[in-house]
Every structure is written in C-alpha cells, then in structure tokens.
Amino acid sequence: NRSGKIMEMQLKEIFTPHCLKFEEQVNIKKFPELHKAFGEDIKKFDFVIFSSKKTYFIECNFYAGAGSKLNEVARAYQELAPKFDQFSQYEFIWITDGQGWLKAKNKLEEAYKKVEIYNLSNINDFILKVKNV
Numbered sequence: 104n105r106s107g108k109i110m111e112m113q114l115k116e117i118f119t120p121h122c123l124k125f126e127e128q129v130n131i132k133k134f135p136e137l138h139k140a141f142g143e144d145i146k147k148f149d150f151v152i153f154s155s156k157k158t159y160f161i162e163c164n165f166y167a168g169a170g171s172k173l174n175e176v177a178r179a180y181q182e183l184a185p186k187f188d189q190f191s192q193y194e195f196i197w198i199t200d201g202q203g204w205l206k207a208k209n210k211l212e213e214a215y216k217k218v219e220i221y222n223l224s225n226i227n228d229f230i231l232k233v234k235n236v
Contacts, residue, residue, distance in 0.1 A: 106201070110165040111149055113223070114198060118152070121230050125152040134158075137193060140186050154233050160187070161196045166203025173203055177210040184218045196221065196229065 111127070118125055129151040131138045137160075138145075150161040162180065166173055180197050187195045197214070200222040204211050214220060221229045 106165040106167055107163070110163050110198075110200070114150065114161075114163055114226070117226055117230075118150070121234070123152050123230065123233060124154075125150050129160075134193070137187075137190065140189065146183075152233055157192055157194055157233075159194050159196050159233065161198060163198040164201075165199065166201035169203045169206035173207040174210050177207070177214040181214050181217045194219070198222065198226065198229070200224075 115127070127150055129148050131141055131144075131146040131148070133151075148160045149163045150159075152159040152161065162183075164176060176199075180195075184195045184197075187193050195218065197218050198221045199211075211220070
C-alpha cells in the first residue's frame with residue numbers, strides 16, 4: 104500500500120506546521136471506552152488528533168486507480184463511523200483522495216451521508232475545525 108503510506112506522509116507534513124497535536128498508528132486499546140464499543144475489533148487508526156474538546160480518529164488513503172477496494176473501504180467506514188456517535192468527545196474522520204474515486208463517485212456520495220470526509224483540496228477546512236473546537 105505505497106500510495107497509502109505516501110498519503111500518510113503528506114498529511115503528516117500538512118498537520119505538523121499547523122501545530123496540531125497528533126499521534127500516528129494509534130491502537131484503539133489506548134481508549135478503553137471506545138475499545139469496549141468496538142468489541143473484539145482491534146482497530147489501528149492512521150492518525151489521532153487531539154484538540155482541547157475533541158479527539159479525532161483519522162483513516163486516510165489514496166486511490167490512483169479504480170477497483171473493488173474503494174467500494175469495500177467506503178462500506179467499512181460507513182459501518183465504523185456510527186460507533187463514534189455515542190461519544191461526544193470522539194469523532195471519526197476519513198481523508199481520501201485520488202483519481203480512483205472518479206469511477207466510484209456513487210460509493211463516495213453514499214459514504215458522505217454517514218462519514219465526515221475530506222480530501223487534499225479541502226483539508227484546511229478540517230484543520231480549521233480542529234483549531235476552532
């Protein structure tokens with residue numbers, strides 16, 4: 104998953120100069136109440152960003168090409184996001200980009216209904232959100 108790692112590196116380069124407090128590759132076990140809500144699913148998030156009032160759990164990816172993986176990921180994150188609804192202090196964010204989404208627009212549109220999604224062109228909106236919360 105080279106493009107995913109590149110996306111992670113890109114986001115780290117974006118987050119750092121904005122002085123966001125974050126950790127990378129965070130195991131859900133670090134947050135016992137959230138881990139309990141997830142049950143046996145031991146999830147590792149690409150980033151966790153800490154603000155004064157909220158903690159943002161971030162998954163990121165980049166798809167250069169189309170394929171079934173995009174559909175699977177969109178479906179998985181639609182199932183994951185509602186698990187955060189019971190916690191006012193936690194929020195799930197998906198940051199994704201790439202030309203692959205051009206052929207899977209309908210799956211992305213469907214995911215927008217349940218998941219807060221950003222891409223590289225609107226990532227500053229997310230950064231402003233974090234800084235203003």
